[in-house]
Amino acid sequence: MNSNYEKYLSGGGEMGELTRNFNWAATSLGPPDKWSLTLLTTVSIVLNSKFPMFIWWGPQLIQFYNDAYRPSLGREGKHPAALGQQGADCWREIWPVIKPLIDQVLAGGESTWSEDQLIPIYRNNRLEEVYWTFSYSKLPDENGEIAGVLVTCTETTNKVITLNETKKAKAELEFAINAADLGTWDLDPLTNKFMGNTRLKTWFGLPPEAEIELHRATDVIHESDKKRVLSAIETAMTYESGGHYDIEYTIVGGLDGIPRLVRAVGKAIFNAQKEAIRFSGTLQDITTERNALNKLILAHQRLELSLDQSLLAKKAAQLGTFDLDLLNGTMEWDERCRILFGISHKQEVYYEKDFVGGLHPEDRERILKTIEGVLDKTKTNGNYDVEYRTIGADDGVIRWVRAKGKAYFNAEDKPVRFIGSVLDITEQKTDEIRKNDFIGMVSHELKTPLTSLKGYIQFLGQHAGKNGDKLSSDILGRADSQITKMATLINGFLDVSRLEAGKINLERRPVDLSILIANVIEDLTATSSTHPITMISCKPVLVNVDADKIASVINNLLSNAVKYSPTGSNIEVRCEMKGNTVKVIVTDEGPGIRPSDTERLFERFYRVEDSGSKVIPGFGIGLYLCAEIIERHGGTIGVTSEPGKGADFHFILPLTSATY
Template identity: 50%
Template sequence: MKAQSKLLRAGGEMGELTRSFDWSKTPLGAVGLWPQSLLTLLNVVLNSKFPMFLWWGPELIQFYNDAYRPSLGFEGKHPRALGQRGEECWPETWPVIKPMIDQVLSGGESIWHEDQLIPIFRNNKLEDVYWTFSYTRVEDEMGDPAGVLVICNETTNTVKNIKTVTGANEKLSIAQLQAEGQRDRFNRFFMEAPVGICILDGANLVFELVNPLYQQLFPGRKLMGKALLHAIPEIKGQPIWEILQEVFQTGKTYEGKELLIPLAKYENGPIEDRYFNFIYQARTDAQNESDGILVFVIEVTDMILSKQELIKAQDTLTMAVTAAQLGTFDLDIKKGTMDWDKRCRTLFGISHNYTVDYEKDFLPGLHPDDRDRIETIVKNVFVKSISNGHYDVEYRTIGVEDHQLRWVRAMGKAYFDEQDEPVRFIGSVMDITERKQDEIRKNDFIGMVSHELKTPLTSLTALLQMLNSKLKNNADPFVVGAISNSNTQVKKMANMIKGFLDISRLESGKIHIEKENFALDQLTREIIEEIKLTVTSHSIVLLPCDPLVIYADRDKIGSVITNLLTNAVKYSPKGKIIHVVCGRDQNSVHVSVTDHGMGIKPDDIEKLFDRYYRIKSKHTNNIAGFGIGLYLCAEIIERHEGKISVESKSGEGSTFTFTLPLT
């Protein structure tokens, strides 16, 4: 009763139609059993002031609104047509209509025709009726094809020309006029129909009539007046020839859907695999004996080939996903559904096959230390201005059922509508537990070794300082130079060890960001002055900069600026100027370091901030480094919710820029 009331309410001002018909008598059964997607569509159809009707389900049950009723005729099909199967409702035009429906339901494009002649039986007779209409596929709750929505308008009065027979010598008898009119009607119907039509006459199946769309299937071939086997000899021996013989002999209608028929387009042309939707309907004489066949056909080759390519691509993707042991996910935001494949469920320790839920399955499966970070990243994925829909992240899961810890890398893409609202989020998840465990062991080893090296290095530094103090007045230039060089090398080693320790702390989660308010412009000046004390080969110029007070970790931002400046010195020729720029945008501040050195190739830019990555070229062979500086810079800036980037042209120099949000 609730569904019945809902349907009645859906009618709105069309209530007369909904109240006057027993909807439970349709082949779909009681209204309460109808799917929600059908009720939603009927809500649109019944409230529309424009003529609309809907074919629904495998049997193509028909529903329509009051605006469409006049086209059925005053003594026409209503209300019998409501809730009736399409083939039973429109037997006189079904061979023309059905191929168009099949084309739309099979994934083809929506159909649109203007002022199309389709005669229908109404007011107790067959009438010429012209239509402007569109056929559009509609889907059910699962996204599968469920029916065809038709928006139509009868245009008979606009396009129909009334012929007046005048003159005594041109007068026809009523019987002649009726016969001529009937013949003219069917000729016009066949020639203007939106599908290919031909009439095959007699047992030899001679082409008696061929409309333009049928002729387009065989361009350049002469069909009219020829027997089928003479005009299209390649069908001999094919199953389709046996089907035609059976239709002629038994009088039974045959409907083919996406049937493969190898045919040549041109006479003596190559045989091609071609696919068709068609109906073969026997034509009978006065004694009800078959005397020919009516053929209604649409070629769907392009659509089938596209389907096959899609299936092939899907199979290839499936094999790749299986080989890589990837899990896949698909979040339909509009429908509110989330699908995980079996592998994805395994990576989250889930064995059930029920519908997964973001709140119940995804979030509880995240490691507590990663949960807040991943929640923020996922929220940003759905904001186009922040992420542009890109998703690439590593995190830990704790199996909901098996409680096993796993490391995964998730990559995906969110898609947006015209209003930049998210509609779909799809991607894959890969188990990287073994790689992460190797990295953790390696980082632990590096951290341990680096920590152990600090003790002798500290002692060596102290000894060099004492030695330098005792030899302050030593006039031997070699000794003075040796002590100075030793101090320089010790500082380099100390910085290297500090970098390795920072990486170890960073990836073990032990590096902390201690924020405070400070002037970024002042910090930049201080670092430039410090570097100038040891670097005499380059000029470092800071362009005028307004005071920039930010809330961040002063020491770590200082290490980023230092790294960018020392890199600019290392990778640009002596005597070149290095420019430094500070500035403020609406909601952020930025610092840029520009050199005029060797530049960076596009392939290297993509990997430049990866850990341990170094550019390999003849220019870098003699430059010391382990590829950890820029990686640390990127991680520090990311932990400040900022961004770091580079613009470069090979041979012309590079500009490194980082931005930080204002407080």
């Protein structure tokens, strides 16, 4: 019995207090006055140490720890239950990881050492990823037998996280530099030693050594620029300049022999004595960008010359012109363009106030979305051709205009200029609206008697069939088929009328496009078995569409493939994923289409004229409706074909935010 055990358990802060008041008699260790001198001494050392320490003692690995270790257990986690607890009960989540280390020490093995080791533990009401640097050492009893394990440790979670974030930041910086095709350089003004990355040394024709003399880098600068560059470097390394460096110059003699126009941007750093101690920055090859800009300026000058030369023709055609400088954020309208937007003032015009503000509210979103696509080279080739309404800022007059233009891009495919013309088409558009209204009214009026006539003929056909009158039944069946074709044509006219009047609404919802395609194929093959239709590579994918209208597009493309292909020939439908879009392609083995026809195939009322198509009914509105429906879904439609080699009709739709 150790009557003086209390002096060994004195002090130790919070954990000392908890250790003294703990019911040790309820553990396999028994009360402290029964403990061995070795255990009491070890616990005393741990409790009074300022370094995080932990003890496992005895066969059941009963636990002790000090105040320095206490924070590692977190809040509302294992503390204070871990004190006096068996190791296996306390560390269930990591026991398979740490138990072999404990066994190694208890078996008389060497002490362990682990640095920045990930060992998740349960604390703060959740399982956390925690990093540790720790050592397990054996604790002998009075007989020299190993009775426990001493853990000295420190949590390094913050250090590891900081290191990982630093590595990530460095990797992201290197990625950005590589993605931007930048050269990097670093000059030590005290030694005049120059360092650069591989890209920069390639441009300058420099050897791969880590450091070189500055003059070896400046020797390849074009003679016409060298004096100016050296002067700029000298100025940047004076304290009064602020250390700023931004200059363009030409280098010659690189490893690839290509002259380059480059832009160098850097900054000098100074010490307390206002001496430059470091000068570093980046170098960008702007040769392509500058060439593109020069070509753009030349094209603009030619356009201005062309406009001057065709001034009389312009007045006759009543064309207005616009010029949007995207680099400087300026906009120019001529007098006619101002008139078409109902602007009477002669002051500078602004994109948001005058152009966007002058668009009819019902057309504004559509036109702004179109312009957004025109200025994105990944989506379009920069061509602009739209019709929309304007509301005069000063006169309030609604005008219809047709705008055509072209966006120009720099070497990085960034838009730098948007130039074009605007034509007043109010009169033509008004006539067109009246015509569409008339067509819509007539088509609607024809539907009712045609529906009745179809019902009568079907009734007579059924009656003739029951009476065995095969001739009458066949003739009535053909008449019913012709009425169906007529109804289809009338419905097409109605759809065109509604579409152009803005009365067709899209009822969008997430739809699995592969299922939609399969259903259309199933319905079509049920009524026509003349052509095998195969669905290829159409995996489940979600699109946010009006299912009925997209189904009508698919049906129209497949029906055309059936109509124009030889009986028994194959028709394929396949899908391709491209980024955040899906492309649906319908391939047939028909006669193909001439290039002159493919350019106009989706125009309203346009039909390919040849000996084969003249026997196929229709007014050329099916593909026009398909194109309008796809466009209203934010997609595109097109065709690839050669005479005698069939055709590939396709449309592209954007995906929803989630696919499955």
